[in-house]
Amino acid sequence: DTAVSQTPKYLVTQMGNDKSIKCEQNLGHDTMYWYKQDSKKFLKIMFSYNNKELIINETVPNRFSPKSPDKAHLNLHINSLELGDSAVYFCASSQMGQGTIQQYFGPGTRLTVT
Amino acid sequence: SQQGEEDPQALSIQEGENATMNCSYKTSINNLQWYRQNSGRGLVHLILIRSNEREKHSGRLRVTLDTSKKSSSLLITASRAADTASYFCATDGPDDKIIFGKGTRLHILP
Numbered sequence: 001d002t003a004v005s006q007t008p009k010y011l012v013t014q015m016g017n018d019k020s021i022k023c024e025q026n027l028g029h030d031t032m033y034w035y036k037q038d039s040k041k042f043l044k045i046m047f048s049y050n051n052k053e054l055i056i057n058e059t060v061p062n063r064f065s066p067k068s069p070d071k072a073h074l075n076l077h078i079n080s081l082e083l084g085d086s087a088v089y090f091c092a093s094s095q096m097g098q099g100t101i102q103q104y105f106g107p108g109t110r111l112t113v114t
Numbered sequence: 115s116q117q118g119e120e121d122p123q124a125l126s127i128q129e130g131e132n133a134t135m136n137c138s139y140k141t142s143i144n145n146l147q148w149y150r151q152n153s154g155r156g157l158v159h160l161i162l163i164r165s166n167e168r169e170k171h172s173g174r175l176r177v178t179l180d181t182s183k184k185s186s187s188l189l190i191t192a193s194r195a196a197d198t199a200s201y202f203c204a205t206d207g208p209d210d211k212i213i214f215g216k217g218t219r220l221h222i223l224p
Contacts, residue, residue, distance in 0.1 A: 042147070042159045042162065042205075043149070043157060043159060044159070045157060045158070068130070102214070102216050102217060103151075103157065105214070109141065
């Protein structure tokens with residue numbers, strides 16, 4: 001009964017390749033996020049979708065393109081991978097509404113670009 | 115399950131006053147972080163304190179960590195309207211997993 005799942009968990013690829021990371025949530029949430037965790041363990045927001053519409057697009061290279069086929073899925077496609085893209089990528093979901101907006105995180109995808 | 119538990123769940127104060135939020139956790143940690151989330155936005159990292167540190171400052175933010183009590187506090191001094199947001203603590207432990215608390219909703223009154 002995983003709430004937020006990501007695939008793959010590990011991804012090792014060479015520079016210049018194109019790869020995708022998939023995220024699915026079964027919580028019925030209407031908002032999903034992609035975060036990049038840097039070497040200092042900080043999470044940095046990349047994208048946010050609400051009901052399949054892009055609402056946050058931080059300063060991220062154009063090589064990164066999110067795709068939300070439905071509100072339960074938010075996939076991250078990366079073109080022309082670079083060494084600096086190596087990181088752990090986390091997907092999260094939340095439900096817009098009153099009060100604190102608790103985010104539920106996936107287990108992360110560790111991307112290594114060689 | 116969430117490890118961090120913020121307290122209080124909601125806090126309303128007058129602009130200019132100081133706001134204090136607390137976070138308690140259950141297991142050993144490497145680091146503890148505080149994040150802010152404005153309505154409808156993603157989490158924004160505020161400050162990280164390592165397990166061997168007791169206090170850290172960043173601008174109007176002051177974070178303390180008491181590993182013996184497994185608790186941390188976030189103090190925002192001279193609050194402003196723009197500080198209205200939800201604040202989350204997050205811990206990462208030996209397994210490198212980051213676990214977020216449920217957050218404190220801070221409302222700054224004009």
